[in-house]
């Protein structure tokens with residue numbers, strides 16, 4: 393491989409970025425010129441697209457993935473005295489939204505190789521809770537990095553304990569595992585998506601709740617807008633203008649500007665995931681070479697993954713720290729996903745129980761640049777820079 397000149401701030405390669413083209417810009421301009429910039433028809437069109445893309449029966453677009461989590465949990469009735477199980481490797485929002493409902497978080501461990509919490513991880517935490525009389529009310533499998541875990545087995549375990557399942561699919565729209573589509577809600581009560589710019593669909597900010605449950609969909613839709621509904625009773629008694637606030641909700645609405653951008657991005661989802669898969673395959677081949685042996689481990693191949701992140705693992709925390717510095721110094725914006733959430737000061741307790749899978753995964757994980765507009769030339773630079781590190785004495 394040829395050595396390229398070092399990159400600077402101007403041609404820095406981030407670990408992720410939005411891919412906006414002329415059609416996206418035109419879609420937003422069209423919304424700006426229309427009668428509605430919020431509470432208009434474009435939110436519904438986007439929701440229809442999300443239903444088609446995921447296979448779920450109901451989609452409720454909201455202002456962020458965090459809002460979607462909050463509304464899904466709240467809609468299912470999570471509250472004070474309830475416990476939800478959350479994988480310790482995820483973005484903090486997966487757990488924070490439970491705290492917003494007043495519920496408790498119980499952490500479950502993840503597989504050290506993939507960072508994903510599977511059935512055995514949920515079982516271990518769930519069984520320990522049951523043993524002390526605190527049966528979990530909710531399990532939140534996170535389709536981390538774009539990979540689906542065995543949601544069918546997790547939902548069977550949840551059903552045994554009368555617990556709900558919410559798939560955190562912020563990383564995984566478009567992912568499949570056999571016949572199962574992420575966020576289809578085939579094995580969950582609800583799923584959530586995020587439209588933050590680093591995700592597959594950028595809406596500026598945005599999120600969605602998916603579900604096959606009509607009652608839950610109606611409640612989430614109402615909570616998204618202050619808990620206000622046009623009930624038949626109020627319309628009958630007051631007239632067509634009337635609306636009734638039936639419970640305490642929020643303004644978590646998505647604007648028509650966001651929905652236009654999201655809808656335009658959604659049309660490119662398949663081709664963009666195809667490109668992410670090409671990039672993953674090329675990394676996989678390159679990092680299989682001798683130069684990388686003994687330094688980094690590749691992610692387990694997965695044809696169904698939506699490859700939100702491409703996460704390699706280094707053999708030690710010290711090595712990961714060194715490579716992070718080296719890549720940044722050479723213009724490659726690698727990142728760490730994630731530090732176990734229980735390590736954050738807000739969640740830290742006096743007697744922390746460190747989870748072995750999460751700690752092992754965290755100590756070596758590093759996310760490399762992965763986004764559809766990453767060019768072959770840029771990817772070559774990432775691989776060559778990594779090779780220089782692995783051959784260097786800085787290791």
Ligand SMILES: Cc1ncc(COP(=O)(O)O)c(C=O)c1O
Pocket residue numbers: 456457458459482483485486534560562563585586587588597598599
């Ligand atoms: C796994 C996961 N869940 C939830 C969220 C929250 O999404 P948002 O940033 O749209 O609020 C994120 C965002 O990074 C995420 O990565």
